[in-house]
Amino acid sequence: MDLRMKACDIRTDIVEIIHRAGTGHIGGDLSVTDILVDLYYKQMNVAPDKAADRERDRFVLSKGHSVEALYAVLADRGFFPKEDLLTYAQPGSKYIGHPNNKVNGIEMNTGSLGHGLSVGVGMALAGRMDKKKYRVYVVLGDGEMEEGSVWEAVTAGGHYKLDNLTAFVDRNRLQISGPTEEIMTQDKQEDRWAAFGWNVLSIPGNDIEAVDDAVELAKHIKNKPTVIIANTTKGCGVSFMENQVGWHHRVPTDQEYEQAIQELAQRRMQYAQDSE
Numbered sequence: 001m002d003l004r005m006k007a008c009d010i011r012t013d014i015v016e017i018i019h020r021a022g023t024g025h026i027g028g029d030l031s032v033t034d035i036l037v038d039l040y041y042k043q044m045n046v047a048p049d050k051a052a053d054r055e056r057d058r059f060v061l062s063k064g065h066s067v068e069a070l071y072a073v074l075a076d077r078g079f080f081p082k083e084d085l086l087t088y089a090q091p092g093s094k095y096i097g098h099p100n101n102k103v104n105g106i107e108m109n110t111g112s113l114g115h116g117l118s119v120g121v122g123m124a125l126a127g128r129m130d131k132k133k134y135r136v137y138v139v140l141g142d143g144e145m146e147e148g149s150v151w152e153a154v155t156a157g158g159h160y161k162l163d164n165l166t167a168f169v170d171r172n173r174l175q176i177s178g179p180t181e182e183i184m185t186q187d188k189q190e191d192r193w194a195a196f197g198w199n200v201l202s203i204p205g206n207d208i209e210a211v212d213d214a215v216e217l218a219k220h221i222k223n224k225p226t227v228i229i230a231n232t233t234k235g236c237g238v239s240f241m242e243n244q245v246g247w248h249h250r251v252p253t254d255q256e257y258e259q260a261i262q263e264l265a266q267r268r269m270q271y272a273q274d275s276e
C-alpha cells in the first residue's frame with residue numbers, strides 16, 4: 001500500500017481513539033504520523049513476535065504525549081488487538097495517555113519530557129558494545145528541545161559518534177502554551193545540533209518520501225549520529241486543526257469528528273487515484 005494512504009488510515013484511527021475516549025493529544029499525533037508510518041511500515045526491523053529480539057531496532061517516542069499515534073500504528077501492525085484500544089484511558093487499562101512498556105512493542109515509559117534521547121544514546125552505545133546491527137530511533141518534540149537534559153544527550157551522542165542513532169525533532173513550531181519561537185527561541189536549531197557533532201538533515205516532515213529518504217541516508221552516515229529536523233504541521237491532515245495551538249489537546253466534538261473523518265477519507269481517495 002502507498003504509505004501516504006496508510007498515514008491517512010492511521011490519522012483516522014487517531015481521531016477515533018481520541019474522540020471515543022474524550023482525551024488525547026491530537027495535534028502532535030497528527031504531526032508525527034508520517035515519521036511513525038515510515039519507520040514502522042518500511043524502515044525498522046520490528047515485528048510483533050520479536051518485541052524482545054536482541055537484534056530488533058529500538059524506538060523511543062520521547063514526546064510521549066503523542067502516544068495515540070503510536071498506539072494506532074502498533075495496533076495496526078499487530079502488536080496487540082485493535083479492540084484493546086477501546087479501553088484507552090479507562091481506569092485499569094494499560095493503554096494510558098503516555099507510552100508504557102507493559103504494552104507490547106513499547107520500549108520505554110516516556111512523557112515526562114527530556115529523557116528519551118538519553119536512553120536512546122544508552123541503547124546505541126549498548127548496541128555498539130554488543131556488536132549488534134540494530135539501529136535506534138528517538139522522536140523528540142520541538143517544545144521538548146527546551147529541556148536542558150536533552151542537550152546532555154545531544155552532547156553524549158556526538159561525543160561517542162553514535163552512527164547507529166537517528167533522532168527526529170517533530171518541528172511543528174507549537175507547544176502546549178503557544179508558538180515555540182515566542183516561548184523559547186529555537187533559532188538555528190540545525191546549527192545547534194551540528195555544533196555538537198551531529199549530521200543534520202532538515203526536511204518537510206509530513207512528506208513521507210522525504211522522511212524515508214532522510215532515514216535511508218542516515219543509515220549510511222559513518223562516525224556521527226543523525227538528527228532529522230522534520231518540519232511538520234501540528235494537526236496535519238485536518239484543516240481546522242492545522243497550526244492551531246488549542247488542538248494540542250482539544251477533543252473534537254461529534255460534528256468536528258465527522259468533518260475530520262471526511263477530510264481524511266477525501267485525502268485518502270486522492271492518494272488512491274494518484275497511485276492507480
Ligand SMILES: [Mg+2]
Binds near residue numbers: 142143170172173
Ligand atoms: Mg511542537
